[in-house]
Amino acid sequence: MTEPVPAFELLPGAAESPVLLHVPHGAREIPHDVREGILLDDEALRRELDHITDSHTGRIAERAAGAARITPWRFVNRLSRLVVDPERFPDEREEMLAVGMGAVYTRTTHRAELRPADTDPGPLVERYFRPYARAMTEAVAGRLAATGRAVVIDVHSYPTEPLPYELHGAGPRPAVCLGTDAFHTPPELTEAARAALAGCGETGLDSPFSGTYVPLEYYGRDRRVSALMVEIRRDTYMTEPGGPAGPGLERLAAALTDLVDAV
Helix, strand or coil, rough: CCCCCCCCEEECCCCCCCEEECCCCCCCCCCCHHCCCCCCHHHHHHHHHHHHCCCCHHHHHHHHHHHHCCCCCCECCCCCCCCCCCCCCCCCHHHHHHHHHCCCECCCCCCCEECCCCCCCCHHHHHHHHHHEEEEEEHHHHHHHHHEEEEEEEEEECCCCCCCCCCCCCCCCCCEEEEECCCCHHHHHHHHHHHHCCCCCCEECCCCCCCCCCCCCCCCCCCEEEEEEEEEEEHECCCCCCCCECCCHHHHHHCCCCCHHHC
């Protein structure tokens, strides 16, 4: 079946760059047949997309890549996370299943019904999640083969005020939250991020979101793959919940460029 846009895209960088900027949640596109399985009317769906989409993160990554001394590679999800969320575990390991937000969401950010609770996630997982995971695995393998290491930097955003779906929304909400992994985030990567992002406001660790994205083939097994999640609080660069970007976008893009250059 032909998709209206590619489900995802790997945008090549310099052969010698180990960096892969990953933008998993920046799109709003939903294929027509997937839309038919969503219970929200068009207006409610638009509001949900405003809340759930990491708006303008693709632009931030694009600007950073264009300004970097050595162009990083970019892996960009072209479909909304309401199709599938490529950063969830596709099985019972996923803690967000508790709020109906595993790989295939059945609940919204406000815990309303998005799909029927008995929806079989299998078809969407096979059609979208597994090809995405394979392509990300191949992208990381390419960086390892070319440079001997891979640095996955996830570019996300999050709302100023907690949304009802958040499991850990009671903690600090700094201007930039760095999500880390005990195995895949070496201290020097965290410190490089703190230094690069210092001009963007307070930087915190693992609150309100923690962890990183590493393809399962490498997760917990290969220290040559390092990873960091950069979560940007939305009021620092855009009008919430889903409005236009402001001048903060350029400041953040420049800071992300500095991080790419540093690693």
